[in-house]
Amino acid sequence: MNPRVVEVPASMIRALNAKRNAESIDLGLGEPTLMPDIAPFEAATRWVAEHGCRYTPNVGDPELRAAIAAHYDFPQLARAENVCITTGSQEAVYCAIKTLLDPARDELLVVEPAFAVYVKIAQVEGIAVRTVSMSAADGFAFDPEKILESIGPKTRMIVVCSPCNPTGRTISRDAVTRVAKALGDRPGPPVHVLHDEVYREQIYREDAGWFAEVYPQTISVNSLSKSNSLTGLRLGWVIGPSEVMPEIVKMHAWTTSCASTFAQRVALEIFRNGAIAANRNWYRTRRDAVVAVARDAGLTFIEPDGAFFLAVRVGGDSLRFALELIERKNVIAIPGAIFGDAFEGWLRTSFVGPPEAIRRGYEQIAASSMVRGGSQQP
Amino acid sequence: MNPRVVEVPASMIRALNAKRNAESIDLGLGEPTLMPDIAPFEAATRWVAEHGCRYTPNVGDPELRAAIAAHYDFPQLARAENVCITTGSQEAVYCAIKTLLDPARDELLVVEPAFAVYVKIAQVEGIAVRTVSMSAADGFAFDPEKILESIGPKTRMIVVCSPCNPTGRTISRDAVTRVAKALGDRPGPPVHVLHDEVYREQIYREDAGWFAEVYPQTISVNSLSKSNSLTGLRLGWVIGPSEVMPEIVKMHAWTTSCASTFAQRVALEIFRNGAIAANRNWYRTRRDAVVAVARDAGLTFIEPDGAFFLAVRVGGDSLRFALELIERKNVIAIPGAIFGDAFEGWLRTSFVGPPEAIRRGYEQIAASSMVRGGSQQP
Helix, strand or coil, rough: CCHHHHCCCCCCHHHHCCCCCCCCEECCCCCCCCCCCCCCHHHHHHHHHCCCCCCCCCCCCHHHHHHHHHHCCCCCCCCCCHHEEEEEHHHHHHHHHHCCCCCCCCEEEEEEECCCHHHHHHHHHHHEEEEEEEEEECCCCCCCHHHCCCCCCCCEEEEEEEECHHHHHHHHHHHHHHHHHHHHHHCCCCCCCEEECCCCCCCCCCCCCCHHCCCCCCHHHHHCCCCCCHHHHHEEEEEECCHHHHHHHHHHHHHHCCCCCCHHHHHHHHHHHCHHHHCEEEEEEHHHHHHHHHHCCCEEEECCCCCCEEEEEECCHHHHHHHHHHHHEEEEEHHHHHHHHHHCCCCEECCCCCCHHHHHHHHHHHHHHCCCCCCCCC | CHHHHCCCCCCCCHHCCCCCCCCEEEEHHHCCCCCCCHEEEEEEEEHHHHHHHCCCCCCCCCCHHHHHHHHHHEEEEEEECEEECCHHHHHHHHHHHHHHCCCCCCCEEECCCCCHHHHHHHHHCCEEEEEEECCCCHHHCCCCHHHHCCCCCCCEEEEEEECCCCCCCCEEEHHHHHHHHHHCCCCCCCEEEEEEEECCEECCCCCCCCHHCCCCEEEEEEECCCCCCHHHHEEEEEHHHHHHHHHHHHHHHHCCCCCCCCHHHHHHHHHHHHHCCCCCHHHHHHHHHHHHHHCCCCCEEECCCCCCEEEEEEECCCCHHHHHHHHHCCCEEHHHHCCCHHHHHEEEEEEECCCCHHHHHHHHHHHHHCCCCCCCCC
């Protein structure tokens, strides 16, 4: 067997979620419980009845690619040729990292705390990884100077997930501009920014920044999973510079041929109807409610700028805490350590489940926690 | 960029198909034109309306895995734990090759003529490839002795596509038994057989063999693409030994997380209703008709045992022939050279388009061909 595949561990999040039973309070979720709009499925089914369900081009349906390019209208990345439709943002991330980095010489810089899969993909591909940790003292705010200082001579891609899984922080417009300017001024081959925008429609402040708006060497990945509560549809996309897209598309063709034609029809309906932002208010209401609940429970936490996670400080060994929380209280939360060393002592909790269960979950965490106090965000 | 991704060329088939226009006669298709049954889509849509469209476990829906395991009932591979649901058989092939072979020491043996993607995946992964060509003089019949003689000390996987894309030949039960016996008798680590069964439901003779029925180290991959005319659904699976499945599932999770929940519901409907074999007669009728047409046209060709391809001998440079056929006659067919050296001088033609167009296409090929004569199959 391939030793790299064997050595990189499977997802801890999935393993913890597997401990769920009917009575569990589940704060471990990486997906909303909101029901999706069924109308796009009905429209896609009618379309299949009329047209069948044949391959699209590897790169995706031309109309959907054009709709996505036009929707985001990123300067220099605004044409259909900048868009490839993928099997969720997972495949977009996989193909982007695998295609754009040479394992023999390039290095990936991951801004942590971060979803563990970026590092795992690099490890499986034999790509060197460097990490830079945002500071707990600063509520894990994205620090452009720290990111820039961490770029080494071999760095060819920086991964930024904003809104952030697991911290809920967003990188500001100013910070994005600062990083983009510095990268643009560097001599030598470009350093790509892989901006994972999958929580883009869960945003609770005005000053969030988007690399693709100011930096043409951005690879933007996104999907319908969180915005439209369609994690199971597996429909995502990667937007990037014209000169690298044909290579990413080749890799995508070898992994999955093309994205689902049915899912692409669902996506086309959603983009035609401007429904990508349809659930923003639902998320904002949940976010405001959970901040109040966490404050009432006396937790130390970070007020989310975006995404649907509340980072809660519990102190000590987060894996042990999470395992005991499941065993003793039947509450599932994700230990911070798996998102990078800087997040040890924290839990990632998601607030997209039923509100009353969430309240009880946070009360149980507060009762078990070694840390008390209010919001840690400035 | 990753030099391996850059160096391996994109699909020639897709490039040739891109030359199609409204008036083209298309014998280049890799997918049926048969319309799919819409009932499973309607049922899946109702299911989503009731349950949402959330992730399944990485490995797939438990009920679907059990249904697939039970349907094939392969000895020693008949449990749900032997099945992982994938984004089409493409992802199944990708994850199987990538997971089971160590690029530092293992070698893949590809039985040619074969779909080019097996070799390309190995090249992208840095895995050494050896090929063994079945003989044109023998109508590309699968030759177990030739396959066994080609196994080297580093060979850890043999890829067999049967029914075969592009030749339409099937490997016989006797040949499978012969190969399985020899592999089972070998000392040392197992040599896996990756049996691509994607054309399993297009079968025109009784003696076709299936490795998974006699050889427990088989990795069987398949999908709904051809059987149910659902290439655009991207729903496939990999069936393999229990000891390797968890590693394949990890790789699958990193590439795409999980297969589409919607597509898995469609698949569950199809397996519940035994509809995987629903179109066998449609294919057989087409196959019998095309053999008559090819004979009438005076072509040299191989009578298909399975799949929906007619291998036609045209002589000379097949790429040049195919390009001239498109330019001069507006007939699309796939040059044999891309399936391995042994298939140079041949064309892969598919007979799943409209019958009258197919007849005209074969007449044009016959008019351009340097080779004349009847069926080449014994």
